[in-house]
Amino acid sequence: MYNVNNKAAIKNGGWNICDVDTRLKDHTLKLIARPNNDSLYITCTLDLRKEPVILEMPAFDSKYVSLMITGYDHYVNIPLSTRQGDFEKPEKLLIFSERTEGFEEGKQIEGVDHYLEASGDFVSAVFRVMPHANDPDRFERITEQMKAVRLRTLSELRGNAAKKIDDIEFPEVGEKDIDVFENNLLEVMQFVFNHTTFDTDNELDRNVLTAYEPLGVTPGKAYDSEKAAKLDGQRVGRVAERIQDEEMAKSDSMLKNPGLFQPKGKIDLDLLLFQSVFGPIGQPAEEAVYPAITAADGKPMSAQHDYVIQMSADELPPAQAFWSLTLYDTENGFFIPNERKKYSVGENGGMKLNDEGGIKIYIAAEKPEGVPEENWLPLNRGDYGIDVVMRLYVPDLEKFKDWEPPQAEKL
Template identity: 55%
Template sequence: MKTLAKFSFLLMLVITISCNSSSNDTIKFETDDQGFIILSNEEIEDIVKRSYQYVAMYNVNQKMALAESGMTTRGYNKGLKNTKLLDHTAKFISRPNNDVLYQTAMLDLRKDPIILQFPAIDSKYVSLMVTGYDHYVNIPLSTVNGDFDKPTSILFYTKRTENYNGEDIEGIDKKMELTGDFNSAVLRVMPHANEPEKYQKIIDQINNIKGVSLSEYLGKPKLPPEEVDFPAYGATDADIFENNLLEVMQFIFNHTTFDPDFKLDQAVLDRYEKLGVVPGKKFDPSTTAKIDGEKFKEVSLKVKKESFAIFSDPKQSKKLSTTLFLPKGSAGLESLLVPSIVGPIGQPAKEALYPPVLTEDGKPINAMNDYKISLSKEEMPPAKAFWSFTLYEKENGFFIPNDHKKYSVGENSGMKLNDDGGIDIYISAEKPDGVPAENWLPINRADLEMDVILRIYQPDLEKIKTWKSPTAVKI
């Protein structure tokens, strides 16, 4: 009897529920004894990989819009003008940089288009990047394309924007249809921080950036904001995979434009339809599958580890570099997965490259040791604009806290070239004698794995084919 009872207890249950309140269609979830939908490890991993770009960007955008502290706009259709380089308190995103000034606007395009108005900006490098929850990257304006030499206004909207049908508006230079209702618009400005007069001129130009709704631009009353109940974002991406993945994905599906002819779009929609999550549906736990959050978190951490291994492999990383941060339809799954994990909202190769700096023996850079990165004049990064080396703790991708507030070596944060035009950069707990402070990246002695990311702005893509990224040598 005990054996029979145990067997009965472990029998799979078949539960039939409605997957859409406006449809008579039903979906059957085969569940285990805990009520979790039965999925193989391969199926869970596939779902995690196809979800990561959305989960990562939901976390990033929500933190920039809604976090209580840090680099946050404290709401949508609000902007943040930043006139100081970031420090170790910046924790809104993995691997932020310390070489440009971020100007951020969080856009809610459900009711009204938003117009961003830019003055001419007197910097050798400026780019505007706009990204929704799907993590496809749009660069509507960049000095690489000759932009920002004159004032420019750009209008953003989606297929769902209520107060706009795509018509031309007098005085608007560009219009762009985005795939998501909620977006981050990030302006990167190289501030020439070591040229005081030019730096102040750029700050004045930054302070003249404006954002308005279309209604305001046309002299009409601003439309009242529409209430929205955002699902909780996570301290990490693994938190969402564990706690509220289906709720977050339902919200994303309802506010994202999917292309019926794009395989990646259809694949993620297919996976979630089988879990009871479809576009246009209100999230209801009683009509969606129950997933094993602990298992999804475990798999997400496994996928994260594998993606870091790809990024840390020189051959794979270089091969991927030209396929990252592209518009929709231009990249495969791996090219979306790896940057979503390592460091979201970067730029395509035409704008910037992000080669990692590895050790000679391939072992992780660890704060128990000191390191030196040396480049001769001929080995310097092939940048048409500028470059920088930035140090992070590896797990979360944040700056290493230090009293000197020194997190990178480059033209803005400080650097000194050798007499022959090369450079020696030191990562160490104490500044070595004779080393310029500009070339020192301080660490705290601890058993802590670290990353060094080289950013090359407006790279020479022809020279980059034969150029080799430097290594960190343990002292």
């Protein structure tokens, strides 16, 4: 998450800035794997060292909105969401860390509705907004509401200038997340330790501190390359790649685990390891689940074939907000390029139920005769693998326990 959060800050143009994304993503996006095409994002990068940051939010005319806050430690917090009854009226959320200068926890600020102590000084705050793209008027309303989200420091809320935050130097980020392990692991970890809150009563915290202490990395120290342990960066990188491959091989089963993407104290080491290499960070099961779609013949899906995914009315996903099904290439996790810019089927991306309330979704190089445009995911014929990921927003978790995702049948 050091690489993810800091690259987001670079893209945003710095810290304490919000980038509002009001256009649906397409196949030209190469920044992240398995991007989401049924939500728009507001990505805010926060530096909480000098003073708290306040997010001012309007009411949203959307079926689904959530706010996810994540520090360098990979834990996930969802302080506000439509599932919890939020975003029905304008609200202000104040965010601080244990090290925020001059701020006392529990102190009430006039006009602030919610408070959150983040686990680190540098965090990402990401809004997911379902934009109702199939309703142009509603889409325009929602995107205007997104533009109304405002970030202010506590000083600015009180009518003063924000405190300067240009007094820090960050370790270099990697082109890929795995590059940090090979190039500057100890420098990055020293920085992470210095800007993350640790709990000595938490077993994972104790263990990670114990593991790095012999390498000269402990909270509060300044990194000194002359005194730090000497690591074989290429060997560390190879081990990181091996672990990444091993964890990615588990993705079909792990993504169904309701224990993923939780706050500190609510997730075990195995799940935390998986989500730290799977990337990007997702939401807890209460907000969303991500079951993978597999082929009925048990073989990896290939762009050399066409497929159909069908569900009766009784077999539709148990989503209380909405659901979607998205097509990617296996190697990169990118959208399949097509002129229609159609990458997903669902309420936002477009779908058409049949007279019985069910649906047939076709993944094909050419649209089969009689198939609604909304239910066709275009495929470029070729010798490469394809993946289909289903997303259920605000799932009925009781029904989800017994629900089986549909399978893709080869045509």
